Amino acid sequence: MLETPNPDLDAITAELDQRHVFHSWSAQAALAPFVIAGGRGSRVWNHEGTSYLDFSSQLVNVNIGHQHPAVISAIQEQASLLATIAPATANLARGEAAKRIADRAPEGFNKVFFTNGGADANENAIRMARQFTGRDKVLSTYRSYHGNTGSAVVATGDWRRIPNEYATGHVHFFGPYAYRSDFWATTPEQESERALQHLERVILSEGPASIAAILLETIPGTAGVLLPPPGYLAGVRELATRHGIMLILDEVMCGFGRTGRWFAFDGYDVVPDLITFAKGVNSGYVPVGGVVISDPIADFFNDRVFPGGLTYSGHPLAMASIVAALDTMASEGIVENAATVGREHIGPALAALAEKHDIIGEVRGEGVFWAVELVADRATRQPVSAAVMGRIKRELVARGLLPFLADNRIHVVPPCVVTPEEVAEAMAIYDEVLSLDLI
Incomplete structure (x- = not known):
């Protein structure tokens, strides 16, 4: 975490980004950039010091975790x-x-x-x-x-x-x-x-x-x-x-x-x-x-x-x-950790969420590479709307989890160094958000 939080830097960073940075795959005027000042392991934080559990691994690439x-x-x-x-x-x-x-x-x-x-x-x-x-x-x-x-x-x-x-x-x-x-x-x-x-x-x-x-x-x-x-x-x-x-x-x-x-x-x-x-x-x-x-x-x-x-x-x-x-x-056995955490923690926890929430149509994956497919109706497998996915993203971030979302899916893709305790923390957040009246 930051030794000396400085909330003003979040506003400065966002303003500089919006004024001068051209982002990929985006309509520029609609962007509200998410500020990240630092990170360690499976967590990142902004200049204010607010911490987020990174279950996106950014673009599914920070396998060894942040700032090893x-x-x-x-x-x-x-x-x-x-x-x-x-x-x-x-x-x-x-x-x-x-x-x-x-x-x-x-x-x-x-x-x-x-x-x-x-x-x-x-x-x-x-x-x-x-x-x-x-x-x-x-x-x-x-x-x-x-x-x-x-x-x-x-x-x-x-x-x-x-x-x-x-x-x-x-x-x-x-x-x-x-x-x-x-x-x-x-x-x-x-x-x-x-x-x-x-x-x-x-x-x-x-x-x-x-x-x-x-x-x-x-x-x-x-x-x-x-x-x-x-x-x-x-x-x-x-x-x-x-x-x-x-x-x-x-x-x-x-x-x-x-x-x-x-x-x-x-x-x-x-x-x-x-x-x-x-x-x-x-x-x-x-x-x-x-x-x-x-x-x-x-x-x-x-x-x-x-x-x-x-x-x-x-x-x-x-x-x-x-x-x-x-x-x-x-x-450090990081690859083995990914296998173990996926087999013993992520997989069983996602299966339990699927049992509990009708919005989950299917869970699939291995290691620290999982997708939760969300549907408006389990029988027809109709995907949830973009509006629903937008709300899910906002609710997850508000609870301190940085997600990776694609189409009608939540991709559960933490760093390979993720701990069982961090998985449990993330699963509680997913559970809370999926319990909302989303559809």
């Missing part, structure tokens, strides 16, 4: 040694960061290409797949978000794609979503089978020899924490292999502890050709992302120039933060 001293110290030490360096040079922090990431990837992944974030990680993974296969098309799902750069935003399936469709060669298909099945499925197994049949039809209709890659979030995050049903990812892998298509798994949101595993795909019978990451690899303390490259694709560029690069690829401050974050997550 080991990561802050590593950034400070690197800044005093060498603050920046060109990507064509060799740097110890960069090599150590790449090694730690490769060590946690499946066997046969030894090279890492660093980017500035998740969007350009997906951008460059697409480029690698196109270069490697000599093909153009990229298949991705309608319920997805892959970032806001040229190809990544067009690979995205949600509404943000539509005003930005300037890249070419992108095709979308429907992935599994058992609660709102597009395939009239009644079981997870049926959903998986029918979703795979649909994907195969799309592949054959588009022409397999024209498809460079299938790009999937291992677990779609912003789209609803949609856990893949049994056999789905393995089935996608088989289809990709059969047709010489590269499988890119987007682990930007779900990777590095979020599911209680280092990579989300570790819980499924699948190994991709390219892995994209960002967010949790260093909890966003310094902007960074990247692509973990399987050996055949990496070897392809041994004698061919890779046509891509970034001025800040492998930035030393970001690299130092990765090394410290991954080492600390390992030594």
